Amino acid sequence: MSNATRHRLPVAGALRLGRPSDIWFKPALSVVAAVAPPNLILLALGRLDLALYTMAGSLCALYGHNRPYAARARALAWVVLGMTGGLAVALVAASLTGDAVVLVTVGALMAAVQKAVCDATRIGPPGNVVLTFISSASLFAPQGLGQVPGHVALALAAGAWAWLIGMAPGLLRPHGPERRATAQALNAAAAYAGTGGTGEGHARARTACAAAVHAAWQSLSAAGARPDPAARPDPVRRALERLLVRAEAALGAPAGADPERLRGWARDVRGTGRIPRADLPRDAAGELLGVDTELACPRRPLRHRLAPLAPLAVRTATGCALAGYASLALGVGRPYWALVTAASLYQANVTLTWSRGVQRVVGNLVGVLVFAAVAPLAHLHPAALVLCCLALNFGAEALIGRNYWLGSVCVTPMALLITEFARAQDPGRLITERIADTVVGALVGFVAAVAVTNRRAGDRIEHALTAVERAREQAARLLAGPHPAPGALETARRALAAALADLRATADAALGEWWQRALPEERVVLAERAGHRTLAATVRRQGLAPLDQDTGRTTEDIRP
Numbered sequence: 001m002s003n004a005t006r007h008r009l010p011v012a013g014a015l016r017l018g019r020p021s022d023i024w025f026k027p028a029l030s031v032v033a034a035v036a037p038p039n040l041i042l043l044a045l046g047r048l049d050l051a052l053y054t055m056a057g058s059l060c061a062l063y064g065h066n067r068p069y070a071a072r073a074r075a076l077a078w079v080v081l082g083m084t085g086g087l088a089v090a091l092v093a094a095s096l097t098g099d100a101v102v103l104v105t106v107g108a109l110m111a112a113v114q115k116a117v118c119d120a121t122r123i124g125p126p127g128n129v130v131l132t133f134i135s136s137a138s139l140f141a142p143q144g145l146g147q148v149p150g151h152v153a154l155a156l157a158a159g160a161w162a163w164l165i166g167m168a169p170g171l172l173r174p175h176g177p178e179r180r181a182t183a184q185a186l187n188a189a190a191a192y193a194g195t196g197g198t199g200e201g202h203a204r205a206r207t208a209c210a211a212a213v214h215a216a217w218q219s220l221s222a223a224g225a226r227p228d229p230a231a232r233p234d235p236v237r238r239a240l241e242r243l244l245v246r247a248e249a250a251l252g253a254p255a256g257a258d259p260e261r262l263r264g265w266a267r268d269v270r271g272t273g274r275i276p277r278a279d280l281p282r283d284a285a286g287e288l289l290g291v292d293t294e295l296a297c298p299r300r301p302l303r304h305r306l307a308p309l310a311p312l313a314v315r316t317a318t319g320c321a322l323a324g325y326a327s328l329a330l331g332v333g334r335p336y337w338a339l340v341t342a343a344s345l346y347q348a349n350v351t352l353t354w355s356r357g358v359q360r361v362v363g364n365l366v367g368v369l370v371f372a373a374v375a376p377l378a379h380l381h382p383a384a385l386v387l388c389c390l391a392l393n394f395g396a397e398a399l400i401g402r403n404y405w406l407g408s409v410c411v412t413p414m415a416l417l418i419t420e421f422a423r424a425q426d427p428g429r430l431i432t433e434r435i436a437d438t439v440v441g442a443l444v445g446f447v448a449a450v451a452v453t454n455r456r457a458g459d460r461i462e463h464a465l466t467a468v469e470r471a472r473e474q475a476a477r478l479l480a481g482p483h484p485a486p487g488a489l490e491t492a493r494r495a496l497a498a499a500l501a502d503l504r505a506t507a508d509a510a511l512g513e514w515w516q517r518a519l520p521e522e523r524v525v526l527a528e529r530a531g532h533r534t535l536a537a538t539v540r541r542q543g544l545a546p547l548d549q550d551t552g553r554t555t556e557d558i559r560p
Contacts, residue, residue: 014355014405015362021401022180026065026169028397032390034061034162038154039386048382049422052141053151056087056134057158061165062126062397068177069170071222075123076166080159082117086110086131088152090138095145104324104335107136111343112317119312120305122218132320132343133415136336175236179269181212181219182240182247186266188212189247193257202254210525213247220244239275246278248529311452316346319448323441330440332433334419341441346449353449356404357442363408364438368431371413375427378417389417461524464503468527471496472534479537492538500531 038054063079064072093106114128114135143151169176192209195202220237243265250257268276319342327338341364345356374392378385392414400407416430475492507524 011358014358015403017402017406019402020398022184023065024398024401027062028394030061030065030162030165031059031393031397034058034158034165035393036390037161038158039389043382043386048386050151050154051421052134052137052418053087053154054158055418056083056138056155057160058162059083059130059134060159061162062130063123064166066124066177066181066219068219068222069167069174072170072177073163073167075121076163078121079123080156080163082114083131083134084152084155084159086114086135087138087155088148090135091141091143091148091151092145094139094141094143095148100140100328100335101325103139104328104339105321107132107139107336107339108317108321108324110135111320111339112313115316115343115346116306116309116313119309129340129344133340136339136343137418140334140336173272175240178216178219178237178240179275181216182243183266183270185209185212185216185244185247186262186269189250189257190259190262190266193250193254193259193262196255206254206522209247209250210522213244214525216240216244216247236275239277240269242278243269243276312346315449315452316343318452319343319346319445322448323444326440326444327437330436332436332440334433334437337415337434337437338441338444341438342445342448345442345445350449354446357446359403359405360408361438361442363405364412364434366405367409367412368416368434370409371416371434372427372431374413374417378420379424385417385420389414392417461503461507464499464507465523465527468496468499468503468531471499472527472531475534475538479534496531496534496538500528503527 035055035058038058039048039051042048042051042054057080060076060079060083064075067075089110090106093103097103111128111132114131118128118131173179188205188209189212192202192205195205220240246257246265247262250262265276265278268274320339323338323342324335327335332338341360344360345353347353347356374388378388392410396407396410396414399410412434416434419425419430471492475496478492503524
């Protein structure tokens with residue numbers, strides 16, 4: 001199409017190292033704390049052959065580190081259930097058939113479901129990759145049907161321990177994730193305000209600021225919405241919301257913002273002391289009430305959030321199946337490695353998928369060299385094998401935030417060592433098979449990504465924006481009238497809240513798909529801000545807000 005954006009396929013840029021995550025040590029330490037006790041117990045019992053099943057539960061500790069603890073508890077519980085459910089399906093399939101083609105097909109379908117559900121629920125890193133790795137590897141583990149319940153029970157027990165590890169930091173800093181997200185938004189707003197909205201780099205700074213502010217609102221909303229907008233809000237959450245509104249004000253008018261003040265607030269929020277109180281501009285105060293009103297409405301059912309992801313699920317299933325079949329045709333003994341490689345590639349668009357493929361190949365090639373160096377040490381004693389795996393677990397999580405390929409340098413030898421928990425194997429053969437499966441999985445997976453595109457993503461976001469604009473216009477007309485019909489304003493309020501939620505979900509799903517029109521990101525941000533203010537005006541007009549929250553209706557509240 002003539003107005004489509006053509007994306008280049010980078011190579012050097014895909015390998016460029018970024019700054020480490022602010023909380024890189026949290027998943028790194030958590031996974032070690034979750035993996036070590038089960039593995040050491042199995043080592044003492046002489047049953048390291050069962051480590052695959054305990055690892056399934058232990059690796060759940062990688063998830064949810066950016067989520068508030070109330071939301072983290074729910075998310076980790078679902079991850080544990082999803083992990084053990086996938087493991088159970090894989091083990092049952094492995095016990096019923098030894099046909100490699102059938103097992104690859106089952107693995108590809110499971111990978112597609114895992115990808116779609118992880119994206120729809122926005123579970124965050126490491127996403128579907130760990131789930132697919134465990135379930136695909138389990139498909140090729142020798143298994144009897146009577147052994148399945150015991151192996152699944154081991155995974156559940158290790159998953160329960162991982163849940164405790166993930167929740168433990170909340171005893172010391174119960175609002176830590178929300179404070180970190182708000183601090184990141186304030187720092188991003190300060191960086192954008194420093195440009196004054198002009199000059200080189202201001203567009204990149206604005207995009208980063210909008211993304212950080214959106215992520216911070218998501219973090220606060222994940223902490224739990226108040227069912228009644230008139231209820232008294234949690235003081236910590238309300239203080240953070242006020243700071244986020246100031247960050248949004250800087251996003252809208254960078255020339256009038258004070259970068260040093262924003263950075264000072266960020267420093268105070270990141271610590272453990274009292275959260276600074278920020279005064280709100282008059283025209284932004286109502287946005288807090290609008291946010292609460294939107295969050296009080298029920299979320300869309302999961303099946304509605306899955307629908308836009310159907311092309312990505314088809315892409316994943318196709319790529320994984322073809323990669324596995326190609327690996328079988330080459331005579332490789334572990335086709336699930338090719339399947340997992342393909343599953344790990346698929347990102348929001350083809351350009352990002354290409355970058356992930358480059359990162360995966362480079363990381364795995366360097367990783368097999370690390371395995372060649374580590375294998376002699378790991379073969380000295382089973383305890384050395386366990387300790388090497390723990391060290392590589394830590395290294396993978398410590399490095400993967402800088403670039404995926406750097407983390408893969410540790411993930412690859414760790415995955416190869418896990419195959420030796422049951423019995424020692426020839427390192428040369430493992431290395432050869434891993435290289436072959438990596439190249440096959442990356443090539444076939446990328447071809448599938450090009451063949452199965454999501455060309456309707458741009459249309460969906462235009463429809464979502466139109467729906468928000470129409471819902472806001474309807475609410476504005478009712479607000480402008482003297483006496484709306486009974487129930488009409490409430491219906492308009494809920495329609496606008498639902499449209500805003502749909503817009504956000506659609507924008508996240510459509511971001512950056514190849515060969516489509518450029519997404520109107522700035523229009524999305526403006527539509528959300530205006531929608532929140534109109535929601536606030538409807539709540540005040542309905543008398544649902546206490547008087548001390550009524551800041552007065554502005555022209556922005558009612559202007560279509």
